[in-house]
Amino acid sequence: MLEYSSQPHYLVAVDCIVFGFDGEHLKILLVKRGLEPEINKWSLIGGFVGSNESPDEAAQRVLKKNTGLEGIYLEQLQIYGEPARDPIERTFSVGYFALIDINKYKTQLNDDYHAEWFLISERPKLIFDHDRMVGDAREKLRYKAALHPILFEMLPKKFTIPQLQILFEEVNDTKIDTRNFSRKISSTGLLIKLEEKDKSGSKKGAYYFKLDKKKYQANLQAFLNLIPNLKPL
Amino acid sequence: MLEYSSQPHYLVAVDCIVFGFDGEHLKILLVKRGLEPEINKWSLIGGFVGSNESPDEAAQRVLKKNTGLEGIYLEQLQIYGEPARDPIERTFSVGYFALIDINKYKTQLNDDYHAEWFLISERPKLIFDHDRMVGDAREKLRYKAALHPILFEMLPKKFTIPQLQILFEEVNDTKIDTRNFSRKISSTGLLIKLEEKDKSGSKKGAYYFKLDKKKYQANLQAFLNLIPNLKPL
DNA sequence: TTATTAATTGTCGTTTTGACATTTAATATA
DNA sequence: TATATTAAATGTCAAAACGACAATTAATAA
Known part of the structure; x- marks a missing residue:
């Protein structure tokens, strides 16, 4: 087997599929991406994993930074690692799904950040493989919710x-x-x-x-x- | 948000928890690690993810390389990414669990490779966080097997x-x-x-x-x- | 007083469950 | 040849859970 040093190194990111309920509908939270490529396109809330944090911690941090939300229910979905999933550079992304009560954070979100809630069926097309992530998360949410009181x-x-x-x-x-x-x-x-x-x-x-x-x-x-x-x- | 180029890069590996059944007992397949650190200690079957393969493909490749096994049932468990989980260098590991019929591959394994089957309760202590991976995989196997015909x-x-x-x-x-x-x-x-x-x-x-x-x-x-x-x- | 509206609750026949022991098919033995 | 042995296969029954179904209740509005 090869030594560590000769191995390729990659970026590792997290992406959060944030599900919310407003009393009427199940929605997801999206943001307009702030960096190239695909800048200003709709995207999941995400960011790179820093040197001194675990993926779980990174997801919590990214979620807080982008929405002000803290202490949210977060669960690892799966890793997405197709070689070409990010056109700029190979990036692995750990998908998380989050569950929140929309009304609890409504003002906070609208005032301070530009994240936006979408009906799942009416969401805009997302960058990269984020649409697949949403589909996977939706399926897992349904699966888990049938068996666990989440x-x-x-x-x-x-x-x-x-x-x-x-x-x-x-x-x-x-x-x-x-x-x-x-x-x-x-x-x-x-x-x-x-x-x-x-x-x-x-x-x-x-x-x-x-x-x-x-x-x-x-x-x-x-x-x-x-x-x-x-x-x- | 920061640019791609300024972000830290990491190693990404896969580790396989291979469950097998010999007609009597549930067992797991372990190998003696072939590189430093912890060389010659018992470990899960693993390896780094190459530049042109997905984690799924890497898991299949690593499994084949170490055991000769091909076309095995593989399922993503979760990612392990604590900053200090590998003492040499920060490495993310995607855990997979695999299911095989021990007798089908018995000769192949014993003759050509030095992988070894262990009763789960009698397995040796493993390197890094591999013991935790085994525990998680065991739990997930039980969970899935109760609901799906795997x-x-x-x-x-x-x-x-x-x-x-x-x-x-x-x-x-x-x-x-x-x-x-x-x-x-x-x-x-x-x-x-x-x-x-x-x-x-x-x-x-x-x-x-x-x-x-x-x-x-x-x-x-x-x-x-x-x-x-x-x-x- | 009555109408309206959504919340709450009940019945019944069917299916599934879990706890329990006997019968059956083949070989080994007397 | 009859009998013993061994593990495989199968049956019963009472309780619980299920799914399909509609009537009643509590509060306000008219």
């Missing part, structure tokens, strides 16, 4: 069952039966019903719930099965 | 239900009820019963089965649920 990351602390259901419907691109859905959600034991109601959506109002954080932590790695008849995207 | 990659073309069950028991480190297991396996519709029997294990003999390849391809991405009461490792 979608709560995209909701406010207090949320209603109808809100939760809409989110699941968006992620899975399907309609879910109200009765069966709430039965399944209840059976997880993850939710705590609050006294307060959300009156914004109806006259009757919907009860707020919050996460049982202890059970949430315990179930992050556990298996649920929230979506019936799940087929591949 | 374990067939570790069996010969003709196999028996008892063999299959032993493999599932090894992967999940648990005993499975024979009756419930064969019912579940049957209900997947993935197996085709052959006339021939395997007489090596008993007087009565166990019928051979083969995969229904069409259904196998269709179900690779579909959801199964073969292991009851699955808990995190």
Whole structure:
């Protein structure tokens, strides 16, 4: 085997597929790229991995720098390393997907940064292989969300069952039966019903719930099965 | 944002966690490292990613070079990129896990190469962060195998239900009820019963089965649920 | 008082599950 | 030839989960 020194060296970057939910739709966050090539084209939020940080840390840093967001749910998707994926120079990119509650950061995003939310179906064409990354991330999000309670990351602390259901419907691109859905959600034991109601959506109002954080932590790695008849995207 | 040219460049490697099944036990394939540092210590099969190959291709190449194995089931695990994970120079490593039928390659391995199979519980200590990689791969293997029919990659073309069950028991480190297991396996519709029997294990003999390849391809991405009461490792 | 609107909840037949032991097919042995 | 042995294959049953389905409830508006 060859020595280290004779081996080629490469750039390593991270790219974040940031999914958000605004109470109605599943969206992704895009930015206009700030450097050549493809400057001013729409792109995922990304950046190079620095000398003293891990890819995970780089993703957190890049996300904060571009959007002000901190402490976001981040999960490694996969590495993208086709030799020609970046036309300037060979660059490996570690894909991450992030989950956030859009309303929580709305002002912050609009005022200080020029990142923009897009409906996934109406997003502009992205640079390089970023469209493929989005597709992969979408698939993985759906997969994980069917088995793990990660979608709560995209909701406010207090949320209603109808809100939760809409989110699941968006992620899975399907309609879910109200009765069966709430039965399944209840059976997880993850939710705590609050006294307060959300009156914004109806006259009757919907009860707020919050996460049982202890059970949430315990179930992050556990298996649920929230979506019936799940087929591949 | 900074220009490409001012960014640090790194080495990028691949490391393969090769799982194998010999009819009795789940094992992993290790080699004695051939370069400094840590020369002659036990290690995963790995190598640097060349200029004109993707990480996937590099993994296939490295696997072939070190073991003679070709066309093996390979799946990306995750990237390992802690700044100090390699003491000589910063190196990113893309972890892959591979699945093979040990008996199919037995002679080839022993004669031509000095790779060695180890029971997972009895493996030697590995270099760098390779022990963590093995742990992660083991977890992911169990996770995937509970939902996708990938374990067939570790069996010969003709196999028996008892063999299959032993493999599932090894992967999940648990005993499975024979009756419930064969019912579940049957209900997947993935197996085709052959006339021939395997007489090596008993007087009565166990019928051979083969995969229904069409259904196998269709179900690779579909959801199964073969292991009851699955808990995190 | 009534109409309206969305939230909430219940039933029922079917399927799947998990826990359990017996029967069967072939060879070895008495 | 009959019997013992061994592992493979299979059946039952009660409980739980599932999916399809519509009626009731709580609050405000008219």
